[in-house]
Amino acid sequence: MTNPLLQPSTLPFQLPDYATITDADVREALDAGMEEQVTELDEIASSTEPATVANTLEAWERSGATLSRALNAFWVAKSADTNPERDAIMAEFMPKLAHHSDAILLNTALFDRLRALATRHAQGEVDFDDQEAHLLHERLREFKRGGIQLPEEDKSRLREINAELARLSTEFEQRIVAGRNAGSVLVTDPAELDGLSEDDRSAARGLATDAGQEGWLITLVNTTGQPVLPSLRNRTLRERVYKASISRGLGGEHDTRQLVLDTLHLRNERARLLGFEHHAAYVADDGCAKTTENVTAMLTRVAPGVLEITRREAADLEARFLADNPGGTFEAWDWDYYAAQAAAEKAIDAEVLKPYLEFERVLVHGVFAAATKLYGITFHERPELVGYTADARVFEVREESGDTLGAVVIDPFTRPTKQGGAWMTSIVEQSHLLDDAPVVTNTCNFPKPAPGAPSLLTWDNVITLFHEFGHDLHGLLSDVRFPSRSGTATPQDFVEYPSQVNEIWAWDPELLADYAVHHATGEPMPASLREALVANRRQGIGRNTFETTSAMMLDQTWHTTAADELPTSVDEVEAFEVSALQAWGVWFPLVMPRYRTTYFAHIFASGYAASYYSYLWSEVMDADTVAWFKDNGGLDREVGEKFRRGLLAVGGSVPVMEAYEEFRGAAPDVKHLLARIGLE
Template sequence: MKRAPLDAENPFAAPSSLPYGLPDYRRIRTEHYEPAIDYGMAEHRAQVEVIATDPSEPTVENTLVALERSGRTLQRVLVAFFNQSSADSTPELDALEESVAPRLAAHLDAIHLDARLFARLEALDAQVASGALTLEPDTAWLLERTRTTFVRAGVRLDETAQDRLRELNAQITTLATVFGREVLAATNAAAVLVTDEAELDGMPQDARSAAARSATERGHDGGWLLELQLPTGQPQLVTLRDRRLRERLHRASVGRGLGGEHDTRPTLLQLARLRAERAQLLGYPHHAAYVAQDATAKSAEAVADILGRLAPAAVANARAEAVELTVALQQDEPGATLEAWDWAYYAERVRSQARSLDETALRPYLELDRVLHEGVFRAATALYGLTFAERTDLVGYHPDVRVFEVFDTDGSGLGLFLADYWTRESKRGGAWMNNLVDQSTLLDEPPVVVNNLNIPKPPDGQPTLLTWDQVTTMFHEFGHALHGLLSAVRYPSQSGTEVPRDFVEYPSQVNEIWAWEPQVLQAFAVHHETGEPMPAAWVETLLAGRQDGEGFRTTEYLAAALLDQAWYRLSPDEVPTDPDDVEAFEAAALEGAGVAFAPVPPRYRSAYFNHVFSSGYSAGYYSYIWSEVLDADTVEWFRENGGLRRENGDAFRAKLLGRGGSIDPLQAFRDLRGRDPQIEPLLVRRGLTAAATV
């Protein structure tokens, strides 16, 4: 690829001069991205060519380290670009992403299918095997992982197979981009407009105000717009008393992508078929086997075993919960059948009657800024000695983004944390963490990380009041942020969250426990108007109800994970060809897995399952429950050792968070726990002890 010069005025022409290398979003414009990406790819290929043609005997420095140092311009522009395209997209960025995706796939193929590079890696491996070369543990792991990446990319295939592989990779990356764009458009288009305020009976005033703001912003003055979040279940269903509106909202949610202008079904079928073909080309029976082999699960059979083991007990719990909710429903409507749009509302009613506490009462005590400072940050200070200071002189990629400098226990600067919590039309659904700069001592780069959520934005001057689920989501995503911020590795490819997909959720899930820690909860759960702490009896009730609804939560999650596996255990010929068959396939898959229970639909239906068709979780949505085995076992370790103590945080940081992907992840767990993980703590947490006998 010919390397065209990059205009010196382009913000990516040189590393950012801002603190910690924060991308200079004050200067970055859409037109800067494409030339910088093209230049970055050309520069990277030139650097790799030097490595591949080096006449010297392969060494760590001229091969592994040289590869780690290569492509820095491309890395700088891509992290800024993909962060913005996911969190503040425009039609121009969408078009650019679709155009760039196949070119990037071809760029990576050109590197990973380069037999000359692979020969150098093989030569290094032979030196290690013969005893002629001794490597530091992180370098040995880097060599192992880099060789594996090349093999899994197809470097050992013949020329004809490699040509087909290049075609498949280009098509898959393009289609994944298309799917994500269409899901966002479908989600925005499916927002439910309410014109009669009486229908909003039960919705808290702050939520109504946010809905009114959304309606006004979309040109519906005088109305209320109920915007959809990515999962099937919508948070408004908890409080809305009008059953017809609840049904309307639920049907809008599950109908996304099923036909119309933003029909995602043709795209998802192509993705399933092409990924299946690629897996077979690489020697695997299906895509699920390809994914699991390089994760901690190691096999699709191991994934099927744990999901199949948990599903019967989870569904049994959900059915028992449904009986109780049906009683409550029929008090309002004798003879009525419990439907999916009734579940959240009556679950909250039953819980509030049993616990004398409901979601509406909690919200005034859960103000976003206080949860952030006195909850999320406070726990990080107690565990790791970190402190935080907002940097109003630094800006993010959108005016809603807040930038915080993070200081280590000795007061030295550790990195930057960007918080982007409010929803908007330009942001994809869900919650996630991104790196803008990967920590690396080799490159002398500290970390810059981003957390994104999708919380409705209130009118100016009004507080953002959270649900309890949103509180735990904040803690969860900050667990990912800590994985990035506390990384202490040499090589950038091993930084922080650069671990297998079924391990990456583990530290973030551990961090959720601090939302429930009494001393932390009492610090952030303060009434936003009166300053009064949440009543002690309420705190006790909240803690006592942690297992409430576990049947529902586990079943909806497992249904989604099993659906993901069903799509990706198909051969190319088994993937349906008619978009109208998507729903039938989904229904059969859920029935076959034993999780077809109409009142509890999957957390994501196929047509808007962004995780597995657009993001990096294809055949990997099982990762959350797989990681939770490690998480629940680690929570027991914290409890055994006194809970929220600096000594515990320092050990978790040193033995696990700080090591990122520089070690076999399960070895990092063993170093912390002193043994292999055990499933029993998970079964107890989720009320699935019946699964222990399965």
């Protein structure tokens, strides 16, 4: 049988033929794709024709089609539904792909070809439009950051470092997935589940059965906080779940500490090879922040005030706890339970909310409806198309005119084979050069309901769905020429901005009235409950902001620390973590960072190393843009079109901050974020 990854897919939207693709096909296509692209780029580099946009920039953008097709198809399936063979492919090919990247960025002839094109432009022999000029600028910068100007001995060492970092990243991801599954808490006494809804109990029973165990299995999500903690009345079980969460990676079969230390040493060495003080400086230089001093200034401006708000929240919750437990000690595993009690007094009881937050209704009448109101696009399920898992559903996306825009694949539910968290990826990048329409994914880890039961969401789940769909919109509404600059191909500290903006529509009163409908009775959420939900948006904002800010500070500390000051033993990792938070003035054991070091996948298995700060950096632009929407009519078609054309459509085809300031008429104003947090 012909390998379906070796040629363009003939399915609608160029969707990979997941029904026939085998793991052997992936291996063959990756090897063939790397070889093919090296040959194509060598032809560009060795051309004797004068360098032009067509024979240099466009030719590069057309190269690597097989590799891109295979990688995009594989990443999606592997992240969402791995197996031992996919893990093995990842482990084998990550170092190979790092070597492939080095073979490109350390290719002197290819670099010289780009410089020749820049020289011809400077001499007036070649004209550029804005997208061409930006692409060439970014390509040249990538070469310099990739080590092209290093001595040969240093280039050789750089190749070794990149290959080893790729291996470590893969192993870290595999260990935290296995560790998360192994950390699941088995409950054998049903009385311990007091407070958990019948639907959640049924789901937990099913998970235990699937795992070959008797009882109820509470699985963990990737964050420190766990979604069952607000509901569990049994304090002992709360403690078990919380401690299972924060102890992941700290020993045993799934220990990640040595991987962390090895990764940090190599990142530090690479940064210094490339002329940067440390890895954080290397990363900041590539973003909107530009320097770690700018990152530090933002974090230290926000953190003290957020800590004070969090302390006030803690005092209120401790008083509630002591009313139930005179003489007791309020602990971190009590926080969510008593926060839920406080919210319930304001008519925001999580268990009362959930029956009104059924996944399908939220998706169609909330997330999709907001996109239609803003951008005129509509969504049409294509059940005949096969996604990368049985849970994945394909939706065709159409313009207001009825023309096809692209497709989005929705994969909402958790499974043991799925990595933690929630994310968007691109299977096909939008590009006018290649005439490709976008295909994006939306992958979450919402609790999977028992067969025949509705999928009921928490409010945090709702926000996550809107957030990830903001990334989807960034990819779907891209309107650029070059595939490498499409959609979310922006600086790391900008990429979260559109997704954060999209969260605001979850709170829109008109939308909320439409999507918040009781799954069993069809009755809309009572107006009093909707109003309470909107009115109390700041409920817990101190703790929520604090736990993410402290994680950002932890990330910065690990990546600004000199190699000789890092822990020399895995036994010192926890102590280093505490001292780092103390140094920032944010050590507060009642609220641990959103991710502790040993399961911080964003920075040790993903692309957020030294840039987890980007969520807060992007939120400055997000809050500023939300103020713009409010001033200009909110959920409105004309307003949405301005945002679409001014920011979402341009992707990374032009300097993003220039695009932002042109759209907004000024640089983002931090006052809107401070007001949102309560730090006016």
